[in-house]
Amino acid sequence: MAEDTVPVFDTLAVIGPGLIGSSVLRRAQAEGNLARKIIAVDKSPDVCARVAELGIADEVTTDAAAAAAQADCVMLCVPVGAMGAVAAQVVPAMKPGAVLTDVGSTKVSVIEAISPSLRADVPYVPTHPMAGTEFSGPDAGLADLFENRWCLITPLDCTTAEALEKVRTLWERCGARLREMTPAHHDRVCAIVSHLPHLLAFTICGTADDLASETRSEVLDFAASGFRDFTRIAASDPIMWRDIFLSNREALLEMLGRFMEDAQAMARAIRWEDSDYIVDRIERGRAIRKSLIENKQA
Ligand SMILES: NC(=O)C1=CN([C@@H]2O[C@H](COP(=O)(O)OP(=O)(O)OC[C@H]3O[C@@H](n4cnc5c(N)ncnc54)[C@H](O)[C@@H]3O)[C@@H](O)[C@H]2O)C=CC1
Numbered sequence: 353m354a355e356d357t358v359p360v361f362d363t364l365a366v367i368g369p370g371l372i373g374s375s376v377l378r379r380a381q382a383e384g385n386l387a388r389k390i391i392a393v394d395k396s397p398d399v400c401a402r403v404a405e406l407g408i409a410d411e412v413t414t415d416a417a418a419a420a421a422q423a424d425c426v427m428l429c430v431p432v433g434a435m436g437a438v439a440a441q442v443v444p445a446m447k448p449g450a451v452l453t454d455v456g457s458t459k460v461s462v463i464e465a466i467s468p469s470l471r472a473d474v475p476y477v478p479t480h481p482m483a484g485t486e487f488s489g490p491d492a493g494l495a496d497l498f499e500n501r502w503c504l505i506t507p508l509d510c511t512t513a514e515a516l517e518k519v520r521t522l523w524e525r526c527g528a529r530l531r532e533m534t535p536a537h538h539d540r541v542c543a544i545v546s547h548l549p550h551l552l553a554f555t556i557c558g559t560a561d562d563l564a565s566e567t568r569s570e571v572l573d574f575a576a577s578g579f580r581d582f583t584r585i586a587a588s589d590p591i592m593w594r595d596i597f598l599s600n601r602e603a604l605l606e607m608l609g610r611f612m613e614d615a616q617a618m619a620r621a622i623r624w625e626d627s628d629y630i631v632d633r634i635e636r637g638r639a640i641r642k643s644l645i646e647n648k649q650a
């Protein structure tokens with residue numbers, strides 16, 4: 353058997369087969385070399401029934417501990433606020449040497465929440481695939497969601513080299529590009545590139561919605577592409593984003609503070625007709641967009 357056809361894990365349990373978890377399931381099914389057997393676990397019987405209907409896992413159950421007991425890798429794909437409780441349920445049931453990993457959008461507080469459940473014989477590899485959409489649930493997943501997207505990995509002292517290598521291979525086989533960093537650095541980077549933009553999108557839609565009703569209907573009728581682009585992000589899942597904001601509170605508040613200072617500076621430039629400042633800021637935005645396109649991340 354060629355090396356890249358050998359499955360990375362014998363049995364992979366995906367806990368929370370929503371957008372991200374079901375994308376991993378679909379990829380595992382499409383490639384055949386992520387795991388020999390795939391188990392999907394969700395607390396919601398409706399989600400389990402849908403995953404079974406979609407036929408994207410070999411086994412589907414609401415019993416997280418029973419699935420974890422069979423698995424060589426348990427991947428937590430639940431909202432970040434649920435990670436600690438789910439780890440407490442699954443880790444005691446895991447086989448010695450089986451790998452624990454998560455895909456949460458924040459890392460410091462997820463690691464803090466999972467740490468009390470960790471065992472010396474269960475290596476833990478925290479990850480964050482930087483790919484997604486505004487949709488959630490098992491129907492939203494895509495086998496190529498991670499193709500050419502970054503997956504950030506924040507190894508810890510309890511991350512063995514062997515577990516890290518396996519999780520890296522799993523994400524490479526999902527098509528992702530990998531980057532390792534510390535959990536604290538991860539949270540600052542994601543606060544600016546992901547969490548603050550979502551906060552701004554939710555806020556601007558709220559501001560528009562607070563306007564008098566006739567103006568609000570005009571917003572809906574005439575929304576130019578600027579507003580429309582914010583509404584896509586603002587359609588994201590409220591529980592997931594509540595959890596992200598609360599769990600990355602410090603880094604997010606710091607980036608929001610910086611943003612508000614810069615927005616004030618822009619307001620001042622507009623008030624005093626400082627054209628050079630305005631043009632400079634817009635040119636910087638255009639340059640960032642151009643680099644994203646060159647990096648194939650647009
Ligand atoms: N949506 C996105 O674009 C991205 C999300 N993430 C992270 O991935 C994780 C999952 O996000 P999505 O797939 O978007 O969420 P989702 O809402 O589509 O799926 C989450 C699933 O977890 C299940 N769940 C919740 N609590 C549970 C529990 N205690 N036990 C078992 N199942 C439970 C829910 O029933 C749901 O089916 C989150 O931590 C999120 O921060 C990471 C990258 C991108």
Ligand SMILES: O=C(O)C(=O)Cc1ccc(O)cc1
Nearest residue numbers: 457481482483484485486546
């Ligand atoms: O849909 C979008 O624009 C996203 O930003 C998706 C996304 C959401 C959460 C993450 O942690 C990573 C990516």
